[in-house]
Amino acid sequence: MDRRKFLKLAAISATLAGGVPGFFNREVKAKAYTPPPGALTARRWGMAIDIKKCWEHPECNDCIKACHYIHNVPHIPDRKREVKWIWKDEFEHVFPDKPNEFNNILLAHKPFLLLCNHCEHPPCVRVCPTQATFKREDGIVMMDYHRCIGCRFCMAACPFGARSFNWVDPRPYIEHFNPEFPTRMKGVVEKCLFCYERLEKGQIPACVEACKHKALIFGDLEDENSEISRLLRSRFSIRRKAELGTGPSVFYLIG
Amino acid sequence: MFEKALVGSRKYWLWLAFLGVLILIGFLAFLAQLQYGLGITGMSRDVSWGFYVAQFTFLVGVAASGVMVVLPYYLHNHKVFGPVTVFGEFLAIAAVIMCLLFIIVDIGQTHRLFNVLLHPTPHSMLFYDMIVLNGYLALNVICGWAALHGEYKGVKYPRWVVPFIYLSIPWAFSIHTVTAFLYAGLPGRHFWLTAIMAPRFLASAFCSGPALLLIALLIAQKVSRFRVDPMAIDTLSKIITYALLANIFFFGCELFTAFYSNIPGHKASLIYLFRGLEGHAEWVIFMWMAWLLMAGAALLLVIPATRKNINTLVLACIMLFIGAWIDKGIGLLTGGFTPTPFETVTPYRPTVPELLISLGIWAVGFLIMTVLFKIAVAVKEARAA
Numbered sequence: 001m002d003r004r005k006f007l008k009l010a011a012i013s014a015t016l017a018g019g020v021p022g023f024f025n026r027e028v029k030a031k032a033y034t035p036p037p038g039a040l041t042a043r044r045w046g047m048a049i050d051i052k053k054c055w056e057h058p059e060c061n062d063c064i065k066a067c068h069y070i071h072n073v074p075h076i077p078d079r080k081r082e083v084k085w086i087w088k089d090e091f092e093h094v095f096p097d098k099p100n101e102f103n104n105i106l107l108a109h110k111p112f113l114l115l116c117n118h119c120e121h122p123p124c125v126r127v128c129p130t131q132a133t134f135k136r137e138d139g140i141v142m143m144d145y146h147r148c149i150g151c152r153f154c155m156a157a158c159p160f161g162a163r164s165f166n167w168v169d170p171r172p173y174i175e176h177f178n179p180e181f182p183t184r185m186k187g188v189v190e191k192c193l194f195c196y197e198r199l200e201k202g203q204i205p206a207c208v209e210a211c212k213h214k215a216l217i218f219g220d221l222e223d224e225n226s227e228i229s230r231l232l233r234s235r236f237s238i239r240r241k242a243e244l245g246t247g248p249s250v251f252y253l254i255g
Numbered sequence: 256m257f258e259k260a261l262v263g264s265r266k267y268w269l270w271l272a273f274l275g276v277l278i279l280i281g282f283l284a285f286l287a288q289l290q291y292g293l294g295i296t297g298m299s300r301d302v303s304w305g306f307y308v309a310q311f312t313f314l315v316g317v318a319a320s321g322v323m324v325v326l327p328y329y330l331h332n333h334k335v336f337g338p339v340t341v342f343g344e345f346l347a348i349a350a351v352i353m354c355l356l357f358i359i360v361d362i363g364q365t366h367r368l369f370n371v372l373l374h375p376t377p378h379s380m381l382f383y384d385m386i387v388l389n390g391y392l393a394l395n396v397i398c399g400w401a402a403l404h405g406e407y408k409g410v411k412y413p414r415w416v417v418p419f420i421y422l423s424i425p426w427a428f429s430i431h432t433v434t435a436f437l438y439a440g441l442p443g444r445h446f447w448l449t450a451i452m453a454p455r456f457l458a459s460a461f462c463s464g465p466a467l468l469l470i471a472l473l474i475a476q477k478v479s480r481f482r483v484d485p486m487a488i489d490t491l492s493k494i495i496t497y498a499l500l501a502n503i504f505f506f507g508c509e510l511f512t513a514f515y516s517n518i519p520g521h522k523a524s525l526i527y528l529f530r531g532l533e534g535h536a537e538w539v540i541f542m543w544m545a546w547l548l549m550a551g552a553a554l555l556l557v558i559p560a561t562r563k564n565i566n567t568l569v570l571a572c573i574m575l576f577i578g579a580w581i582d583k584g585i586g587l588l589t590g591g592f593t594p595t596p597f598e599t600v601t602p603y604r605p606t607v608p609e610l611l612i613s614l615g616i617w618a619v620g621f622l623i624m625t626v627l628f629k630i631a632v633a634v635k636e637a638r639a640a
Binding site for chain 1: 292294299300358361362363365376385438595596597599
């Protein structure tokens with residue numbers, strides 16, 4: 001066998017050895033997920049925030065505290081590096097597309113609760129190159145920390161600034177550690193997951209449970225008898241940047 | 256052929272050693288980043304892409320620009336470009352490798368890079384970017400090396416490369432189009448949400464890339480017996496001129512749309528970049544400098560006397576290269592992220608480690624380019640002798 005033939009044979013063998021098993025051993029697809037008995041299920045989870053109740057108790061941050069404690073969200077003082085799943089900001093920043101210079105007195109500097117909107121058409125899912133961000137059948141936009149490569153494309157795509165990146169190791173910044181939920185490592189993105197782990201156990205999201213003023217209403221948007229559907233039918237609500245067509249599942253009851 | 260890279264003057268080795276030192280420093284800074292996390296950079300929750308992604312974006316353009324010599328030669332039989340096509344292809348190789356390195360240093364979990372291959376995601380533009388960049392790298396390695404090898408042997412390039420050469424032409428356009436699509440099409444980022452993002456990218460690429468190629472060719476001419484046909488320089492400078500004018504025109508289109516429509520969201524990024532917003536004016540001086548440099552270069556290039564004068568031509572090329580680099584390397588990224596989704600301004604400044612890592616990657620690119628150009632020049636010298 002001359003050198004040329006040998007090289008050809010070697011190249012073909014290498015291609016077959018590398019390519020064919022990869023082609024046949026396709027990734028094993030996880031079976032369609034079946035929620036355990038007793039889990040809360042919905043066709044499309046959504047949340048309504050009764051913002052007037054929130055304003056009646058400006059000092060109350062129970063929802064934020066509960067969420068951040070349960071999910072081991074680190075408290076990083078540097079604003080440029082902070083990680084947050086649910087937080088408050090002023091009307092002007094939450095609804096920058098709805099300025100009104102004449103009656104702003106009603107809403108100016110009023111706090112609004114912010115969290116991931118679990119959009120119907122989430123841009124973050126569309127851009128993620130590894131499917132580390134994906135949307136479940138029930139509308140929850142999920143995040144797989146173990147698959148995330150930290151490219152931060154989702155952060156550029158999210159028009160709501162709902163995503164945080166672990167610029168440094170978050171563990172030293174966890175104030176009260178909850179052993180029942182995993183902590184994250186540096187270099188991955190994270191955000192609110194609508195407490196998918198609690199729904200599985202038949203519990204409502206931590207923020208909703210923690211709100212003693214019943215300002216947060218969580219439920220199935222596609223079930224017309226659910227409390228959230230009835231509320232949305234009877235009261236005026238707005239969504240953040242609805243004109244972008246992402247279909248946020250978080251509603252602010254203001255009327 | 257590679258042995259030609261192993262013999263060289265003292266200056267050649269000193270230059271390589273200098274680049275080697277920069278690479279080493281960059282690599283050490285990268286190790287520190289691996290250890291500490293991307294917190295070592297100036298990026299933040301609000302400006303989540305920075306200098307790395309900007310360099311990547313700019314260099315995709317430099318890579319794509321190789322086509323500006325390949326296309327006229329192979330499609331229009333523009334003979335004077337024959338001897339320089341291989342330089343265009345080698346420049347593309349160096350630029351694409353830099354692009355890939357900038358992506359590698361930018362991601363938070365470096366060792367998970369291959370997740371992009373393990374979980375192919377056809378709805379993500381990054382998936383296509385991976386395909387087109389690696390494909391373009393392969394195409395240029397094949398075409399450049401085969402063509403030069405033919406010359407080395409004293410024969411015409413083998414016929415099997417021809418389809419690859421033709422494929423490389425649309426492929427060059429695709430790499431910068433797909434990279435533009437990474438930005439265009441994101442909701443809520445007004446500065447990037449524009450249909451002329453890809454044309455703008457191509458226009459700025461086809462002026463800045465050939466400008467770099469032209470300077471590199473003139474340097475190669477200076478340090479060797481290899482001679483570039485003055486006709487080739489002339490055509491190349493015309494290509495640069497038209498591409499630069501297109502780039503300026505497209506930018507004008509963006510200005511018109513933003514300011515005539517008078518929509519605050521569309522104006523905000525431009526105001527931030529060129530006048531400052533809410534007391535933040537960190538990039539104003541850079542942006543004005545960038546566009547003044549490009550306008551000045553356009554003037555020098557449009558006037559035949561200054562375009563044909565090699566000194567003013569080189570000056571114009573340097574000016575427009577710096578201008579295009581600032582525009583894409585700073586303006587595009589920070590303008591897109593500012594204002595934030597909350598209509599606030601979070602300033603971004605690259606940190607020292609971030610700049611050292613970037614410098615290291617640029618040094619890798621120049622090292623690859625030097626070695627490849629050295630081989631090409633040596634082969635051509637041997638032929639001419």
